[in-house]
Amino acid sequence: MLRRKKPMALVEVKDVTYQYPEAVKPSLEQVNLTIEPGEWVALIGQNGSGKSTLARLIDGLLPLTSGTITVGGIPVDEQHLNAIHQQIGMVFQNPDNQFVGATVADDLAFGLENHLLDRDVMQRLIPQWLKKVGMQKFVASQPEQLSGGQKQRVALAGAMVLSPQLLILDEATSMLDPVGRQEVMATITELRRTQALAILSITHDVNEALLADRVVLMDQGKVVASGQPQVILGDPALATQYQFDQPPVAQLKAALAMHQIQVPTQITTQGEMQTWLRRQFNSKR
């Protein structure tokens, strides 16, 4: 009997161990991770748990020394770096370190020149992508005329301009004020709605992790848990052991439990909590 082969995930990380050359111990140990096409995975974990190292290995910014990684079926190695960089767009933490051009248009053109695109293709793609991130009015602006959130939206346009299948966000909103953070998250949510795009977002922000399809928790170079955001983030034992903030609903549950009010475990979202509280309130009137 013919057995049908399982379709390949977009990203397959298999048995990856990595030690920086000067380090005394590995930063990643036997890491396995898959990301499906179109899936949004939030990578969480304490400082130094290995999240950025894993992202850099997936993008080929660090050389793999043990294990394998494929993106879109292409092995991440020196030979395939160009092809890998067309599959992945990456946005980093610091808005100022990412801006290399004298103007917004120059900045995007600089990134595209590395991919040897024709001038007329570039001139079509740049305004198209600036419009998608809501920055079309700023095409001739200089970096110092932009807010942090606006710079990160330009970085997003730069990461997306070659229509990659995977967007990696390495704490892309952590240096922004609440308005900038909101702007960038709204842009990412909109991109996800309109593009066939998988996302790997590294974050310490519980509200950002809640937007993902799945949360992967790392600790000391290992993946220690993976599952639905509300389940992983709402687990009080995991939150205490691995020191992360719980979502507002989980915090409210814990506070109510201290007053002997037990909220059913299946209630995880704000909407479910509101409905449940309203019912309790009405039944007592």
Ligand SMILES: Nc1ncnc2c1ncn2[C@@H]1O[C@H](COP(=O)(O)OP(=O)(O)OP(=O)(O)O)[C@@H](O)[C@H]1O
């Ligand atoms: N260039 C380097 N050389 C040596 N060790 C490094 C280097 N970069 C990171 N490390 C070490 O690797 C481990 C994992 O670091 P990494 O930056 O991947 O963690 P992280 O989870 O992204 O942390 P954070 O949330 O603080 O960004 C840490 O112990 C760190 O000190």
